[in-house]
Amino acid sequence: MTGRFRCLAPAWSVAGLLVLLGLSACTTNIASYPEPGAASVASAAPVSAGLVDVLYVTDRAEVTAPDGSITYSSKRSKVMSFGSVTLAEDGKSGALGRGELTVERVAQAGQFPPTPYQMEAAKGGIRREPAVVAEHVAAARALQAEVARSLTKSKRKEIVFFIHGYANGFDDAAETTGNLCRSLHEEFVCVALTWPAGGSGGAFMGYNIDRESGEFAVADMKKAIRIIATTPGVEKVHVIAHSRGTDVIASALQQLGIEAYVGGSSLSEKYKIQNVVLFAADIDLDVAKSKLFGLGSDPDLPMGARSNPSVVMRQGNYHLTVYSSTKDRALGISGRIFGSQTRLGQLSLPKLSANKPFEQLNDTQLASLIDFIEYDGNAGWIGHSYFLTDPAVNADLVALIRDDLKTGDPGRPVIEIRRPFWRVVNGPKG
Secondary structure (H helix, E strand, C coil): CCCCCCCCCCCCCCCHHHHHHHHHHCCCCCCCCCCCCHHHHHHCCCCCCCEEEEEEEEEEEEEECCCCCEEEEEEEEEEEEEEEEEEEEEEEECHHHCEEEEEEEEEEEEECCCCCCCEEEECCEEEECHHHHHHHHHHHHHHHHHHHHHHHHCCCCEEEEEECCCCCCHHHHHHHHHHHHHHCCCCCEEEEEECCCCCCCCCHHHHHHHHHHHHHHHHHHHHHHHHHHCCCCCCEEEEEEECCHHHHHHHHHHHHHHHHHHCCCCHHHHHCEEEEEEECCCCEHHHHHHHHHHHHHCCCCEECCEECCCCCCCCCCCEEEEEECCCCHHHHHHHHHHCCCCEHHHCCHHHHHHHCCCCCCCHHHHHHHEEEEECCECCCCCCCCHHHHCHHHHHHHHHHHCCCCCCCCCCCCEEEEECCEEEECCCCEC
16 A cells, blocks of 8 residues: 555454554555546646645644644644644655655644633523633634635635544644645645544544544534635635544534525535545445435424425535445444444445435436445555545546546546446556
């Protein structure tokens, strides 16, 4: 597997095997990726050499080194911090002759108040203390100012969020975000949403701790997406998530979707979300369906002033893309731990047909909401980080995000199985 590992080698026990999730998640170097087609060649921009800057938002605990530099640990923080990370090539030849990216400098730009926010008694109930509200407003403005500054330097006035999985450290998250940004020709403002993964202790090599840390982070990730997406000048938002990060983002989007619906809007209209891309999703299929599509099963939820069961729920340009692999051994282990019948990241057309989780929708209706893209190439023994290591998968992501190509368009390296199922082509076979 291409790349560097920050994690320890697995111990050969049932619990130790779970570190496969962490090992594969810690890969940060993206393989060489071909241009997706003529449309991509026409729109390609020169990639800058040397330094890559990404923004970050995290609720990890801050760590200050003796020289005054900062980073963030795997411990949870009540404070949500934000800023920028400068990534530098380390001089070692990597993909396309470029060096691998490593964190050179972390510049914290601000922090939000500690959660839960302080409250005070008021007539008829309680309210947030005015001082903490003022602190929140100032932090939100500072975060939006960081985004605005990045937009002025970006060719595209679009945000690409990346949210990582189990056992990733802060540097892992920043480096992967930087590599994704570089693969997109640095035309976007890229933001690492990094939650307190990498915990140790407990059962299953810290996996249970990371799972709960992901649940802890949902409120902050939701808040960060809302603030950044509503920054003046942002035109589109794309979200990329991997492994356990898919559960975190599914929960955050569920809450944002309810907010938008109650306000008479949608994720696409209110928060400009166009693409949500899930790789190797470490989430149960039924749980994912409930979080991502559960709104339709709640007609009593008011839209505006009152409930309207027959309301047309506008989709806009929002589209979900799920990449899966039946060879993903890490998800196989996760599924056995949770007793899951099907992990979303292992979904295939036969499994979908057998389980029929979307039987209320025909194939045409389902295809308007989601694409399932199967990967059957050789992503190494673990098979969990093919979006970083397989050129064809990365080329398809570039075609989707950078070139706005739909499945079936020339330039997307996927072939139709039966809509909405597709298969990546040109990947090395295992």
